[in-house]
Amino acid sequence: MEKTKEEQFYLFVINPIAGDIEKEDLEEDIATICEEKGIAFEFFKTTGEDDKQKLQDKIKSRKVDAIFAVGGDGTVNLVASLLIKQQIPLGIIPLGSGNGLSKDLDIPQDTEAALQLIHTHQVIPIDTLEINGIPSIHLSDLGFNALVVKRFCEGETRGPGSYAWIALQEYLSYEPKHYRIETDVENFEGPAFMVTIANANAFGSNASINPNGVLNDGRFEICLIEPFPKAAGIGILYKLYTDSIDSSVFSRRISCRKATIYNTQGEVLHIDGEPVATDKVIDVKMHKESLLMILPLPEEQ
Numbered sequence: 001m002e003k004t005k006e007e008q009f010y011l012f013v014i015n016p017i018a019g020d021i022e023k024e025d026l027e028e029d030i031a032t033i034c035e036e037k038g039i040a041f042e043f044f045k046t047t048g049e050d051d052k053q054k055l056q057d058k059i060k061s062r063k064v065d066a067i068f069a070v071g072g073d074g075t076v077n078l079v080a081s082l083l084i085k086q087q088i089p090l091g092i093i094p095l096g097s098g099n100g101l102s103k104d105l106d107i108p109q110d111t112e113a114a115l116q117l118i119h120t121h122q123v124i125p126i127d128t129l130e131i132n133g134i135p136s137i138h139l140s141d142l143g144f145n146a147l148v149v150k151r152f153c154e155g156e157t158r159g160p161g162s163y164a165w166i167a168l169q170e171y172l173s174y175e176p177k178h179y180r181i182e183t184d185v186e187n188f189e190g191p192a193f194m195v196t197i198a199n200a201n202a203f204g205s206n207a208s209i210n211p212n213g214v215l216n217d218g219r220f221e222i223c224l225i226e227p228f229p230k231a232a233g234i235g236i237l238y239k240l241y242t243d244s245i246d247s248s249v250f251s252r253r254i255s256c257r258k259a260t261i262y263n264t265q266g267e268v269l270h271i272d273g274e275p276v277a278t279d280k281v282i283d284v285k286m287h288k289e290s291l292l293m294i295l296p297l298p299e300e301q
């Protein structure tokens with residue numbers, strides 16, 4: 001028998017620093033909505049230390065009917081990694097500096113509209129990836145962008161301006177690295193400026209590296225930007241921001257179900273925006289429709 005709303009318990013995982021946005025008023029708004037709808041709820045605030053283990057303990061301690069990640073892509077990945085192949089759906093209230101997955105899923109970026117998902121939504125399963133044992137829900141990279149993400153995470157200043165400044169500095173001196181990529185469909189060997197392992201479409205910055213990717217088709221894309229003259233950079237950037245990167249002569253895309261990337265030069269890797277330890281062999285597995293997402297109702301409803 002389906003549960004009524006009155007019996008439900010929702011957990012809100014709030015990253016207090018995400019997006020540099022104060023969230024106390026938001027907590028009041030969440031409480032008001034849940035109380036109106038008769039939903040029991042609790043807040044779980046991340047600290048940046050051991051959050052995954054603490055959240056896992058919390059989930060195990062009682063029956064949870066839905067979890068909302070309140071923050072950016074890092075918070076979404078933290079929560080999602082605990083919900084893969086589980087029956088608990090994940091909602092997103094996008095409040096980070098990067099909200100890429102929520103944009104790809106057409107989750108409202110306006111907070112008030114996103115909060116309506118607490119009571120009015122549909123639940124749809126999406127695919128997830130596993131990169132050397134680490135879940136990736138959105139986009140992961142080797143190469144230029146991963147290096148910029150790493151420098152950005154190491155730096156003191158946040159925000160898109162700081163990211164763009166680091167990107168410009170690195171761009172002037174960056175040299176493509178050599179990769180060998182084996183997939184169930186085709187192989188590649190050669191230099192690349194960046195290699196994106198894409199479950200979704202666009203970065204939080206809106207740069208669309210995989211415009212035609214589908215989040216529940218049982219496939220992912222390896223998106224390569226091959227070496228290009230420095231002067232072609234502006235044109236590539238333009239195509240990234242106009243959903244047309246596939247038309248670039250420097251872009252190559254392999255749509256596949258599994259892959260092994262030989263990262264022979266030990267280039268840096270990030271997974272969903274968080275830098276991880278560099279490995280020379282990177283194994284990518286697909287878990288089809290393994291994560292239940294809370295999404296807006298289709299428009300005609």
Ligand SMILES: Nc1ncnc2c1ncn2[C@@H]1O[C@H](COP(=O)(O)OP(=O)(O)OP(=O)(O)O)[C@@H](O)[C@H]1O
Nearest residue numbers: 015018019046047048071072073074075096097098
């Ligand atoms: N209370 C906290 N204090 C400091 N860091 C935290 C805290 N809670 C979570 N974090 C860190 O926040 C990062 C995730 O942030 P998230 O992606 O949700 O938001 P964001 O504003 O987009 O962040 P970023 O600009 O770093 O991408 C993780 O690195 C995590 O360790």
